[in-house]
Amino acid sequence: MNALFPLELRQVVVRRRTKRVIGPVDLILNPQGPTIIIGPNGSGKTTLLRVMHGIERINAGQVIWAKDDPAKHAFVFQSPIMMRRSVAENLAYPLRLAKLSAAAINTDVDHWLSRIGLDAVRDNPATRLSGGERQKLAIARALVCKPEVLFLDEPCANLDGYATRDIEVLLQEAAAAGTRLVMATHNMGQARRLAQDLVFMLDGKVHETGPAAQVFAAPQTDALAAFLRGDIVP
Amino acid sequence: MDEGPTARILYTTCPESLDISTYPDQFPLVFCVGKLDVLSFSCWDRFEGRMFEIWEGLKAAFWLIVMFDAELWEISLRSLRVTLTALLIASVIAIPLGTYLALQRFRYRRFVISMINALMGLPPVVVGLVVYLLLSRSGPFGVLNLLFTPTAMIIAQVIIITPVIVSIAHQSMRELWAEYHDLLISLNTSKRQRVLTLVKDGRRNLLTAALAGFGRAIGEVGAIMIVGGNIDHVTRVLTTAIALETGKGDFALALGLGCVLIGIAIIVNITIHTLSQTEREGRW
C-alpha cells in the first residue's frame, strides 16, 4: 500500500560538535502506521525525525527507503513555521512549488481552509494566528500535496483538548487516505490513541520498540515502564 | 543692564534692526540672540548679511520652484534619471546577490561578506577617480567615449551603492532565511525557488535596502563631479550644481537646488513606502 516503506535505519549516528546527539540507531518502520516516538526531552526524537526526513546530516550509518522520493515527504515542525504571507497563501505555497494550475490551487486551498475552519481569516497574515490555528495550518500545508509519509514533531504541544482532538481527527483521516504517519509526542493519551508502533527514545538511542498494544501492556525495560508510569527517568 | 535674550528682526526692508515689539507679526524671520552686546559690530553685520542671504535664497528658491524654472527642472530631472537608473541597476545586482550570500554556504563566504561591508565605506571621490581613469581616453575603456556623460555618472553611482544594498539586503535576508530554513529545505525547494521566496517575502526589508542606496546616490557629489564634469545641459545634476553655485556665490540658486534635492528625497521615500503599503495586510 505505501511504496516508500519499509524504512530501515542502520547504525545511524548524528554527532554535533563532539556530542553524540543520536545513535547508533537501528530501526525498521513497516508500511503500517502510525509510528509514535516518545521519550524525555533531549532524548533525540526531533533529530531522529529529521534524519528520516533527510534534512539532518548523518555522520555514520544508512537510511534506506524501499523507494526514496523526497517529494512524497512532508514535515510538521515542533514550532510551526508561518511564512510572512496570508493564511491562504501559506496553504497555497507547496502547490505553487508543484506548479499546479491556479484553478486547482484555489480548489485545494478552499477545501483545506474550510476543513481546518480558517476560511474566515484566509486573508489575514498567518503570523497573527493563535498557536492552535498555526498548528492546524502547518498540518494542512503539509497535507495539501498528499504526501505518502508525514512526520510530525509534537504537533499538539501547548494545545487544549479540543484543538488536540481536531488535529487527531485530521491525522486519522490522512492516515486512512494512505499517508503514513511518524510522530513524536509527549502526550501519552495521544500515543495510546494513535500508535500502531511505538519507539521509545532514551539518551539518543532507541531504548525499546514494538507494536503499541504490546509495549503499552508489558514494557520490557524498567526505563520505559517508569516513563509510562510518569516517573522521572534517570 | 538687560541680561535676558534680545529679540531682533534680522531682515527688514530698512537696514537697521528693529525692536520686535514694534512689528509684532509683520516679519516672519525672527532670531533670538542672547547677550547681544558680546557680538562685535562687524561680526554682527556679517551674521546679519548671511541671514539676509539665506532669507533671500529661500525666497528665490521658492519662486524658482513654483515658476517651474526651466533650468532647475532640467537639472532635477537629470538627477532623478541618473540616480534611479543607477538604483535600478544596483538593485538588480545587489538584491539577488545579498539573498544568495544569506542562504548559500561556500568556502570564502565570510571573506566575501566582510569585503562587501568594507566596500560600503568606499570614499566616493576615490570611486570617481578610479572610474575616471578607466574611462579616460588612455584608459582601458577609453574607446567607449563615456567620460563626462550621464552613463559615466551612473557607472560611478552603481559602484558606490551596490555594496550598500548588498550589505543591508544580506542582513535582513539572513534573518528571514533562519526563519524559513527548515520549511524550505523540507519542501525540497530548488536554490532558485528559495531565492525567489525570500525576495518575495522579504520585499519590505529589501525596499529599505534600496532606499538606503537611493539616499546615498541622490546626495552624492564627489564621484559624479569627477566623472561627469558638471557640464551644463549634459551632466549637471542637483548636487554638482549646488557645489558650483555655492562656489560662485549664488546662494539663492544653490539653496533652491538644495530644497529640491531634499524634496525629491522625501517624495521618493514617501511614494515608495505608500506604494508598498497599498497591499499591506499585516505587520510584515
Ligand SMILES: Nc1ncnc2c1ncn2[C@@H]1O[C@H](COP(=O)(O)OP(=O)(O)OP(=O)(O)O)[C@@H](O)[C@H]1O
Ligand atoms: N546541532 C546541534 N548541535 C548541538 N547539539 C544538538 C544539535 N541538535 C540537537 N542537539 C542536542 O541533541 C539532543 C537531542 O535533541 P532533540 O531536539 O532531538 O531532542 P528531543 O527529543 O526532540 O527533545 P524535546 O522533547 O525537548 O523536543 C539535545 O540535547 C540537543 O541539545
Ligand SMILES: [Mg+2]
Ligand atoms: Mg523535539
